[in-house]
Amino acid sequence: MFKRTALAxxxxxxxxxxxxxxxxxxxxxxxxxxxxxxxxxAFEKQNPDIEIKWVRDSTGIVTAKxxxxxxxxxxxxxxxxxxxxxxILKQQGMLEAYAPANLDKxxxxxxxxxxxxxxxxxxxxxxxxxxxxxxxxxxxxPKPTKWEDLTNPVYxxxxxxxxxxxxxxxxxxxxxxxxxxxxxxxxxxxxxxHANIGQYTHSGSKPCKLAAAGEFPxxxxxxxxxxxxxxxxxxxxxxxxxxxxxxxxxxxxxxKGTAHLAAAKKLADFSASREAMDLYKANFAVLAQPGIAERxxxxxxxxxxxxxxxxxxxxxxxxxxxxxxWRKRYDGKSxxxxx
Amino acid sequence: MDAETPVSAGSQARLNxxxxxxxxxxxxxxxxxxxxxxxWLLLALLLLTVVFPLAAMLWRGIAGDASQGGGMQAAITLxxxxxxxxxxxxxxxxxxxxxxxxxxxxxxxxxxxQRTCIRAKPLWRGISLLPLLAPSMLPGIALIYLFGNQxxxxxxxxxxxxxxxxxxxxxxxxxxxxxxxxxxxxxALADAxxxxxxxxxxxxxxxxxxxxxxxxxxxxxxxxxxxxxTLCITDFGVPVVVGGDYxxxxxxAYKAVVGQQQFGRGALIGMVLLLPALLSFAVDLWLRRRxxxxxxxxxxxxxxxxxxxxxxxxxxxxxxICLALLGVFGMAIYSSLVKFWPYNLSLSxxxxxxxxxxxxxxxxxxxxxxxxCSALFGSLVIFTGAYLIEKTxxxxxxxxxxxLSFVPMAVPGLVFGLGYxxxxxxxxxxxxxxxxxxxxxxxxxxxxxxxTAQMTAAAALxxxxxxxxxxxLSLKVPLVRHxxxxxxxICLPALLDIIRYLFVSAMTTVSAxxxxxxxxxxxxxxxxxxxxxxxxxxxxxxxxxLILLTSAGVSLLLAGVSRGLLRRSQAxxxxxxxx
Numbered sequence: 001m002f003k004r005t006a007l008a009x010x011x012x013x014x015x016x017x018x019x020x021x022x023x024x025x026x027x028x029x030x031x032x033x034x035x036x037x038x039x040x041x042a043f044e045k046q047n048p049d050i051e052i053k054w055v056r057d058s059t060g061i062v063t064a065k066x067x068x069x070x071x072x073x074x075x076x077x078x079x080x081x082x083x084x085x086x087x088i089l090k091q092q093g094m095l096e097a098y099a100p101a102n103l104d105k106x107x108x109x110x111x112x113x114x115x116x117x118x119x120x121x122x123x124x125x126x127x128x129x130x131x132x133x134x135x136x137x138x139x140x141x142p143k144p145t146k147w148e149d150l151t152n153p154v155y156x157x158x159x160x161x162x163x164x165x166x167x168x169x170x171x172x173x174x175x176x177x178x179x180x181x182x183x184x185x186x187x188x189x190x191x192x193x194h195a196n197i198g199q200y201t202h203s204g205s206k207p208c209k210l211a212a213a214g215e216f217p218x219x220x221x222x223x224x225x226x227x228x229x230x231x232x233x234x235x236x237x238x239x240x241x242x243x244x245x246x247x248x249x250x251x252x253x254x255x256k257g258t259a260h261l262a263a264a265k266k267l268a269d270f271s272a273s274r275e276a277m278d279l280y281k282a283n284f285a286v287l288a289q290p291g292i293a294e295r296x297x298x299x300x301x302x303x304x305x306x307x308x309x310x311x312x313x314x315x316x317x318x319x320x321x322x323x324x325x326w327r328k329r330y331d332g333k334s335x336x337x338x339x
Numbered sequence: 340m341d342a343e344t345p346v347s348a349g350s351q352a353r354l355n356x357x358x359x360x361x362x363x364x365x366x367x368x369x370x371x372x373x374x375x376x377x378x379w380l381l382l383a384l385l386l387l388t389v390v391f392p393l394a395a396m397l398w399r400g401i402a403g404d405a406s407q408g409g410g411m412q413a414a415i416t417l418x419x420x421x422x423x424x425x426x427x428x429x430x431x432x433x434x435x436x437x438x439x440x441x442x443x444x445x446x447x448x449x450x451x452x453q454r455t456c457i458r459a460k461p462l463w464r465g466i467s468l469l470p471l472l473a474p475s476m477l478p479g480i481a482l483i484y485l486f487g488n489q490x491x492x493x494x495x496x497x498x499x500x501x502x503x504x505x506x507x508x509x510x511x512x513x514x515x516x517x518x519x520x521x522x523x524x525x526x527a528l529a530d531a532x533x534x535x536x537x538x539x540x541x542x543x544x545x546x547x548x549x550x551x552x553x554x555x556x557x558x559x560x561x562x563x564x565x566x567x568x569t570l571c572i573t574d575f576g577v578p579v580v581v582g583g584d585y586x587x588x589x590x591x592a593y594k595a596v597v598g599q600q601q602f603g604r605g606a607l608i609g610m611v612l613l614l615p616a617l618l619s620f621a622v623d624l625w626l627r628r629r630x631x632x633x634x635x636x637x638x639x640x641x642x643x644x645x646x647x648x649x650x651x652x653x654x655x656x657x658x659x660i661c662l663a664l665l666g667v668f669g670m671a672i673y674s675s676l677v678k679f680w681p682y683n684l685s686l687s688x689x690x691x692x693x694x695x696x697x698x699x700x701x702x703x704x705x706x707x708x709x710x711x712c713s714a715l716f717g718s719l720v721i722f723t724g725a726y727l728i729e730k731t732x733x734x735x736x737x738x739x740x741x742x743l744s745f746v747p748m749a750v751p752g753l754v755f756g757l758g759y760x761x762x763x764x765x766x767x768x769x770x771x772x773x774x775x776x777x778x779x780x781x782x783x784x785x786x787x788x789x790x791t792a793q794m795t796a797a798a799a800l801x802x803x804x805x806x807x808x809x810x811x812l813s814l815k816v817p818l819v820r821h822x823x824x825x826x827x828x829i830c831l832p833a834l835l836d837i838i839r840y841l842f843v844s845a846m847t848t849v850s851a852x853x854x855x856x857x858x859x860x861x862x863x864x865x866x867x868x869x870x871x872x873x874x875x876x877x878x879x880x881x882x883x884x885l886i887l888l889t890s891a892g893v894s895l896l897l898a899g900v901s902r903g904l905l906r907r908s909q910a911x912x913x914x915x916x917x918x
Contacts, residue, residue, distance in 0.1 A: 061598055213489060
């Protein structure tokens with residue numbers, strides 16, 4: 001009896017306390033879990049009357065969620081989602097165009113081209129190969145230097161890659177290969193690569209973590225987990241293939257029709273501000289505001305030059321078509337591909 | 340004894356007639372309110388938490404929005420697509436293999452416990468319950484550390500563990516205790532006269548086994564096969580962790596609903612996954628009716644006689660199985676303490692340093708709240724419900740309630756979760772505010788594990804004679820008071836059993852919760868899945884170990900409380916044979 005009344009009293013008290021809290025902003029994000037706390041604390045320090053409620057999942061899932069909720073949006077803003085996904089949302093008329101305070105300092109190719117922009121970039125993340133040196137030596141594997149090298153039959157079942165349908169990292173890889181090699185050659189390349197893939201993961205950082213643990217010697221991932229794991233002492237070599245690195249912008253946008261428009265605008269302002277750039281600086285080597293980023297020891301000095309020329313409009317317009325083709329070819333076919 | 344009509348007694352004649360009438364009518368009204376009101380409330384609850392979600396899922400699948408993969412056209416396309424047939428084939432292959440591996444092993448184990456004279460039976464029984472105390476992902480995680488590419492025993496495998504064999508071994512470990520429980524009760528009681536007759540007719544032990552033991556436990560074996568098959572085909576905890584690229588239907592339902600927001604497609608797959616459960620449930624009922632009563636009124640309980648060779652053989656088998664289980668779970672616990680597998684094997688508690696974010700300690704606290712609420716509220720609701728069905732006048736309503744209370748047993752957790760998504764996530768449903776809250780998760784958990792708990796309660800209540808109610812009525816005690824002051828305390832062992840069952844099930848369940856959680860109501864088992872998905876396998880092992888230790892701790896605590904309470908309040912009870 002006592003337990004029940006205590007529980008009921010506790011629940012009522014929690015509800016009452018919650019009712020008098022500040023503006024609660026529901027923010028959808030695909031940021032890495034380890035980054036969420038620092039970003040939230042920095043924003044709330046500057047805006048004590050706003051509280052962020054994160055809804056975090058991988059890029060593909062967040063995008064699907066937002067699109068499914070198109071008629072009744074649950075999110076107020078998006079802080080940290082792939083630019084190609086935000087471009088799809090803009091095309092569906094789901095974003096509120098707003099020019100944040102610091103917009104003139106943001107690089108012109110790191111934001112939505114329209115004026116005012118529907119989304120503004122934060123930082124860039126690019127494809128990176130995590131190569132486990134200890135395992136490679138044990139299994140006698142040569143170190144790859146180009147994307148083409150990965151089709152070498154010696155790597156059979158030794159490569160892990162994110163699934164482009166659920167992971168933004170996976171999609172930027174596929175989009176980059178199709179843009180770099182051309183459509184026909186791109187699919188031919190992926191056919192050969194598929195024979196060497198041991199597993200497709202759902203998260204973009206998992207391949208690097210698997211490579212760090214030696215579970216699979218080669219992981220196609222992006223630079224943030226590679227650098228973090230290398231700093232923790234994992235036997236990783238960070239390989240940046242010669243043909244060029246696919247990349248994606250992490251960006252922020254306001255959902256149209258949000259009940260907390262003023263608070264969401266403050267979030268957009270913060271995301272593009274100098275303070276936020278200083279936060280992103282610790283995690284990413286290329287930022288949307290040029291001139292602030294610091295060189296990472298683990299990455300070469302010409303890192304930004306290795307990024308390919310990326311056509312985001314093409315990537316977002318063709319996303320559904322590319323993913324459908326990818327699923328048809330590689331997502332669990334019963335018969336092996338004709339050789 | 341009719342509990343509804345008050346006893347009219349001549350002893351009341353001395354009372355003021357008006358007072359007598361008031362007392363009598365008050366008593367009648369109170370009892371009527373308790374019984375009828377309680378029954379209708381129970382019906383409403385069952386409809387809301389079991390029937391309507393299932394109906395919502397069926398509707399979404401067949402008549403649903405074509406853009407989300409629903410509707411008859413989509414159903415036909417889905418069933419005829421090669422991808423679907425491949426997924427179905429995979430699911431069937433895995434489930435059949437697991438059933439064929441687990442049931443013989445469980446039979447041997449059950450036979451060793453019930454029909455031989457091996458030593459340390461409580462120890463083997465206890466170890467065999469280990470997989471019940473952890474979510475189904477834990478065997479999968481342990482398998483990665485044992486047989487994965489950096490696994491300790493990697494050399495024993497020619498190919499890697501990810502794929503068909505990983506799923507099979509993981510699910511075999513997960514479903515072993517379930518099969519064991521069914522077979523233990525199937526082999527529990529035997530008639531000693533049959534065995535005496537067999538030996539006096541010169542039959543060999545093998546012949547006696549075939550004619551007596553096997554034919555008596557056949558129905559139990561079939562029930563165990565169906566149970567394991569259904570558990571495997573609807574489980575996705577193991578395939579997610581260790582399946583690699585081997586896709587199964589349960590995983591596809593999850594990807595369709597959570598990954599792609601294709602609710603119609605998810606509903607159709609849910610309907611397909613409901614079929615094996617319904618089928619096996621129906622056949623099981625039919626077989627049960629055909630099964631001759633094994634223990635007649637004049638049967639003598641069979642006590643096995645020691646036999647060196649047989650006992651040694653079964654002891655070895657049992658010990659080997661227990662060793663395998665201990666090895667797997669020990670590996671999982673060890674791996675949660677290793678700093679950085681496999682390059683830094685020093686022990687540390689790093690993986691247990693969960694943050695305050697949704698996937699960390701918040702998830703564990705939510706799980707504790709969920710398990711506690713489900714156990715306490717659920718056991719009270721279920722026990723009261725069982726009382727209202729068993730101990731009152733049998734009407735059409737009680738028959739309907741009895742029928743409805745069997746439905747949750749036939750519905751897998753995954754289908755429950757899907758049904759709740761489709762029912763409670765509708766914008767025009769007044770209850771849609773509950774979606775994503777811990778309250779809904781509590782309701783879903785109680786509904787999911789309703790049947791077994793209700794059957795335990797009903798069995799305990801049936802042991803009580805109707806004379807208790809008669810005594811209460813003749814003393815003019817309202818039925819409600821009688822229920823709480825007399826019936827509940829007498830049935831305390833069963834009640835504690837139900838509390839333990841609901842608590843452990845709520846801590847380890849993931850199939851329904853994975854569709855119904857929000858960042859505020861994330862659960863520990865869901866956090867395990869998310870951490871493994873993100874590559875944090877050490878953290879996943881740590882959280883699974885926490886769940887394991889919590890379930891084990893609470894089970895032991897409740898067992899201790901039960902023992903103490905029984906000694907004090909149930910000393911009048913005589914032990915029943917065979918238990």
